[in-house]
Amino acid sequence: MKGDYNKAGFETRAIHAGQPADPQTGAVSVPIYQTSTYAQEEVGKHKGYEYSRTHNPTRTALELCVASLEGGENAHALAFASGLGAETTLLLSLRSGDHVLLSDDVYGGTYRLFAKVLSQYGIQFDLADLTDLERAAGKMRTTTKLVWLETPTNPWLKVIDIASVAEMAHNAGSLLVVDNTFASPYLQRPLEFGADVVLHSSTKYLGGHSDAVGGLLVMRDKELRDRIAFFQNAAGAVPGPFDSWLIMRGIKTLPIRMRAHQENALAIGHFLEQHPKVEQVMYPGLPSHPQHELAKKQMNGFGGMLSFITKGGEAEARAIVARTKIFTLAESLGGVESLIEYPGAMTHASLAGSPIEMNPALVRLSVGIESTEDLLHDLEQALG
Numbered sequence: 001m002k003g004d005y006n007k008a009g010f011e012t013r014a015i016h017a018g019q020p021a022d023p024q025t026g027a028v029s030v031p032i033y034q035t036s037t038y039a040q041e042e043v044g045k046h047k048g049y050e051y052s053r054t055h056n057p058t059r060t061a062l063e064l065c066v067a068s069l070e071g072g073e074n075a076h077a078l079a080f081a082s083g084l085g086a087e088t089t090l091l092l093s094l095r096s097g098d099h100v101l102l103s104d105d106v107y108g109g110t111y112r113l114f115a116k117v118l119s120q121y122g123i124q125f126d127l128a129d130l131t132d133l134e135r136a137a138g139k140m141r142t143t144t145k146l147v148w149l150e151t152p153t154n155p156w157l158k159v160i161d162i163a164s165v166a167e168m169a170h171n172a173g174s175l176l177v178v179d180n181t182f183a184s185p186y187l188q189r190p191l192e193f194g195a196d197v198v199l200h201s202s203t204k205y206l207g208g209h210s211d212a213v214g215g216l217l218v219m220r221d222k223e224l225r226d227r228i229a230f231f232q233n234a235a236g237a238v239p240g241p242f243d244s245w246l247i248m249r250g251i252k253t254l255p256i257r258m259r260a261h262q263e264n265a266l267a268i269g270h271f272l273e274q275h276p277k278v279e280q281v282m283y284p285g286l287p288s289h290p291q292h293e294l295a296k297k298q299m300n301g302f303g304g305m306l307s308f309i310t311k312g313g314e315a316e317a318r319a320i321v322a323r324t325k326i327f328t329l330a331e332s333l334g335g336v337e338s339l340i341e342y343p344g345a346m347t348h349a350s351l352a353g354s355p356i357e358m359n360p361a362l363v364r365l366s367v368g369i370e371s372t373e374d375l376l377h378d379l380e381q382a383l384g
């Protein structure tokens with residue numbers, strides 16, 4: 001694409017943003033610049049690239065694309081080796097004594113990073129239910145530097161009002177970080193609701209094919225971007241060019257994949273909701289969901305993640321995840337293939353013994369884009 005891609009629609013930017021045809025060869029697909037270093041004509045005279053920990057042209061293309069999708073022309077993105085690499089790098093901007101208010105339903109690895117790693121460096125945190133802002137506000141401290149949330153949450157699929165939390169954070173002089181992994185920028189753009197930093201595990205929907213691990217941070221503030229870029233280079237959690245390329249290739253089909261994911265997830269939600277062995281279904285697209293109206297306002301769809309609680313408790317939950325044939329029993333999410341998992345002993349095992357320990361009857365689905373009929377039959381036989 002020639003010209004200013006930022007004026008184009010989302011689907012067009014997903015394919016073209018940051019990815020002009022290669023000026024040297026005309027290659028339509030961004031080359032995988034598999035190089036660690038770059039020739040300099042004289043000391044300090046180069047084409048903008050010196051060393052691939054600092055920058056790499058394939059990574060730059062990915063960063064420009066995601067910046068455009070999350071925030072248009074005023075956003076900046078930085079790519080990392082994993083979602084947790086992005087989180088760690090962002091958190092290097094904190095100092096000993098600083099405090100973070102963390103949503104009480106975060107990815108297990110995020111909780112572990114705060115509880116088991118950052119606590120060693122004097123970084124403090126509290127958990128709060130951010131659907132109850134009055135109570136959450138009471139947990140803000142003068143030292144609170146970040147409020148950190150996921151929405152929809154993992155695995156309870158709670159929807160949190162980003163604009164209200166942004167206001168609470170900003171009134172207290174704190175920044176708001178939103179982990180947008182579950183929704184993807186196609187369904188939700190937190191910067192538009194006042195978030196300061198958007199985080200992604202691009203391993204999930206952005207990549208979309210379960211073949212690469214990656215992370216991203218997106219922000220509007222150029223000074224903040226430069227500060228985080230300094231930590232990115234200084235600490236080194238960068239993605240290689242091939243992984244950057246795989247994520248970028250995945251993003252080209254993000255809109256059509258998300259539409260297919262949510263069509264299947266909604267059908268499964270309706271099916272499970274009337275199943276006699278199911279106690280409760282958590283999916284923001286169902287009218288029974290407590291924040292269904294908020295989800296309609298804040299999101300352009302409801303995504304492909306769905307959790308449910310079995311009436312038969314832990315034994316039944318474990319039996320169901322072992323019996324599915326198309327839904328693969330595996331951690332992770334967001335790929336074209338359907339996955340089923342048991343958070344209590346898999347993705348959220350690190351919460352065991354913590355105040356936010358998992359409900360043992362909960363099963364989580366990452367609904368893929370296979371035939372709806374096949375997925376429904378698979379769940380029907382697994383529920384027995």
Ligand SMILES: *Cc1c(COP(=O)(O)O)cnc(C)c1O
Pocket residue numbers: 082083084085107109110150154179181182200201202203204213214215
């Ligand atoms: C997977 C995940 C992460 C961590 O990302 P990795 O790429 O696995 O390091 C963070 N947040 C959410 C919501 C996730 O699902």
